[in-house]
Amino acid sequence: MRPRDLDRASAIDKALTEYSIDSRNLPGISRPEERHALVEQIIESLRRVEFARRLGESDISPRRGDPADAMFDPLRAAILRMRQGETDEAYWLVYLFIYFGRHPVGGWSYVRRIYGALGARPWWTWAEVAVNPAQFCEWMLDHQADIRDGARSGFGNHRKYESLRKVGDGVESYVRWVAPPRAHDELFAAARERHNGDPRAAFGYLYKSLLRVDRFGRVATFDYLCMVGKLGFSQIEPDTPHLGGATGPLRGARLLVGADMSPSQLDQILLDLGAKLGVGMQVIEDSLCNWQKSPNRFRPFRG
DNA sequence: CAATCTCGTGAGTAAAGAAA
DNA sequence: TTTCTTTACTCACGAGATTG
Incomplete structure (x- = not known):
């Protein structure tokens, strides 16, 4: 240590x-x-x-935001966009960051190829996807082989059971959740207002609704909302560890506290323990x- | 000696079934 | 109806077994 x-x-x-x-x-x-x-x-x-x-506070090279550049990094790209006031693009990049994760060998190659539309123009920005998710879906089905690159690509560890086949459905479902022309920050602001600005209550409310999005299960939902909070995109923070539906964290909690207790x-x-530990x-x-x-x-x- | 097949493992999501 | 548990399914990977 x-x-x-x-x-x-x-x-x-x-x-x-x-x-x-x-x-x-x-x-x-x-x-x-x-x-x-x-x-x-x-x-x-x-x-x-x-x-x-x-x-969220550090200097970031603009190359991080360019999917044509090998230095592309979806999380840093999200931060850059937010700094430029492109809030929808920032949230969209956080979603992509969570959806694909970082593959141990391939790094960000999946996100990079998909977001950058395999070098074609326009990229799959939020503006493109939000207007026509069905077109994105079709593009995904047509280009799976080009996106895949053997051992040099793949999903991150937390997303290891996802596949390119399902991405279109997942994204369509996410677009429905945001419901453009509503903007991401409107959605988050509404959630906060509904709970009088309480960051925890707003998190809990958003968690429940985001959990219904296709291919966004407990882990992806929890991580996405935590990241939005940590980057300061919206003032939200986890209200509980959300052990319902968990595997690892639930096992850990039962090991620590006692096996006979329910997730809630x-x-x-x-x-309570977290508060005591700070x-x-x-x-x-x-x-x-x-x-x-x-x-x-x-x-x-x-x- | 490969190349291929077949489990077993690990950590997700989804849905069905059970309980409250 | 909601919550919790169980079961099924998904995908990559590695170790052994099988095949050519």
Whole structure:
């Protein structure tokens, strides 16, 4: 662990111990091995979350926004667009970033080829897709072979069961969700207003509706909304870890708190725990998922 | 010695079934 | 009706087994 994290680690360790004495027993970390492994996972998760926040404030080369350039990066492209006031394009790029993820070998090649329309013009910008999603759908079906490039392309780890065949349907469904000519920021602003500007309530409301979008299950929905919040596109933040329908994080939560609890009970307990630790629900969700894979020994998440 | 097939694994989404 | 659990399905990948 890095020296600068040591203080934070000992504070979290202490808070965990206090919580398990004062508030609720945490059988999964009664031994120091387990507790230390969890603390390290929490530190790692904090680092990942803070990386996205910092990225939103850092200098970014314009080449990151150009799908014709090998340096293209959908997340950085989203930030650039937002800075230029192109909010719909920014949200669309976050969606694409989540939908495809980064392949360990192929990197962003899927997003790059699709967003950049395989070098043709115009690119598949939000303006193009929103007006005619059916045309995008057709283009996707026609160009699957050109987009694919063996081992040098593919979906990211979290999206490994997706396929190019389904992308058209997914995108069509997402376009219906945004419902142009309504803009993304109108949708998010309405969600916030509906809940008096409460970032958590707005998140919960958006989560429920986005979950109905095709090919956007629990993980994609949660990650997309978290990213929108972290980049500051909209003032929202996860209200709970949303363990309903989860696999890894739910297993982790049951290991930590107790096997006989339902996802919604665990959501509430973890909300309380997160407040005591001073960490957000994405950190809780992410760290429990990684911890659960190896509860008694810290293993960094790679992928 | 390949090339191909066949599981098993891992971590998602969707839908059906069960419970509250 | 909503929530939770279970089951099925998807896709890439690697290890072994099978085939040519």
